[in-house]
Amino acid sequence: SAVASATGAALAVRDDDAYRRRLYRLADRRRGSAPPCPATPGTVFLQLDGVGHDVLLAAVDKGLMPTVARWLGTGTGGDRPSHRLTPWRTDWSSQTGASQLGILHGSNHDVPAFRWYEKARREVMVCNRPTSAAELQARAIEYSGHAGLLATDGASRGNLFSGGADEQALVLSIATRRRGPAARSRAGYFAYFSDPANAVRTALSFVAEVGREIGQSTRARLREQRPRVSRGGLYPFVRAFATVVERDVVVAAVTGDLLAGRTAVYADLVAYDEVAHHSGPTSRDTDKVLQRLDRALALIENVAEHAPRPYRIVVLSDHGQSPGETFRSRYGLTLGDLVRAGCG
Known part of the structure; x- marks a missing residue:
């Protein structure tokens, strides 16, 4: 029953093995009813948003990411490496919008920053705004002449852009579409939370994450850590959404894609990026997030x-981060205030 399922999930909310067993049973059921898949390998692209090369290496060295360590052949089990770690540099617009647009659609032409003003259109473009994301995606498709990396039997999960995928969930560039088969940005939420076990598991983790953020921000304030930004208001809930809800929904969608045998899947896990922006890229707060991301990779x-x-x-990652004071904290006024003062 739904009550029994929810109760079981509550008791096993921290038990990844229990969750894994449920997925295996689902795999067995799907395998019996689905048509045969090609024998050629599919590819899963997992973007750890904002995790720089040095941050990842440090996390592996500290034992925070045993799954990644095993893949690289540096784990405690003496396994042969199955992966290699290669650093890369972004162009001068070092942010998710430019990097992911280039990866998924082959071009980030004319994307100078995360936010900019286009004089010809008299419009402020913001990479994480649905209307802007849709416009940037359309421009990239026109410029590259191709629908995207995921155009052939692909799935896009939790991304700014679709990559040309037929299967999309939590994709920002289609978030403004109200009707039609392409308007599936929020479908991932409905599919995930329709299972009471998922709902209970994620709800309990969400509440715990809100409490964790309140405790961590209070500790940072009492210790007068610098640099430090405001972490009050709705931010604890924003963080919990990024580190728990988005992660759980995206991972569940990816597992469904794997069990369906899709050819290419691209998913963005934004948890580290969200926390690092507020707590710092090498803080104890982000260490905990990296540990949980590693468990998601293992699953x-x-x-x-x-x-x-x-x-x-x-x-892969789309960019890194470095600690620094905000403009307002450093100079006592915002950059906008300075520009307005300079313009009279």
Whole structure:
């Protein structure tokens, strides 16, 4: 029953093995009813948003990410490496919008920053605004002459852009569409929370994350840590959404894609980026987030072993971060205030 399912999830909310067993049973059911998949490997792209090369190496060295360590052959089990770690540099617009647009659509032409003013259109473009994301995606498709990386049997999960995928969930560039088959940005939420076990598991974790953020921000304020930004208001709930709800929904969608045998899947896990912007890229707060992201990678790897086709797992990042004071904290006024004062 729904009550029994919800109760079981509450008791096993921190038990990844219990969650994994549920997925395996689902895999067995799907395998019996689904048509055969190609024998060629599929590819899963997992974007750890904002995790720089040095941050990842440090996390592996500190034992925070044993799954990644095992893939790189530096774990305690003496496994041979299955992956190699390669650094890369963004262009001068070092942010998710420019990087992900280039990765998914082959071009980030004319994307100078996260936010800018276009004089010809008399419009402020913001990469994480749905209308702007849709416009940037359309421009990239026109410029590159191709629908995107995921155009062939692909799935886009939790991204700013679709990559040309037919299967989309939590994709910002389609968030403004109200009707039609392409308007599926929020479908991932409905599919995930329709299962009472998922709902209870995520709700309890959400509440715990809100409490964790309040405690961590209070500790940072009492210790007078610098640099420090405001973490009050709705931010604890924003953080919990990014680190719990978005993660759980995206990981569940990816596991469904694996069990369905899709050819290419691209998913953005934004938890680290959200916390690092407020707590600092090398703080104890972000260490905890990296540990949980590693568990998500392990879960996806285990599900891939039960998929109807082999999969290659590619872990990548879109940019890094470095600590620094905000303009207002450093100079006592915002950059906007300075520009307005300079313009008279």
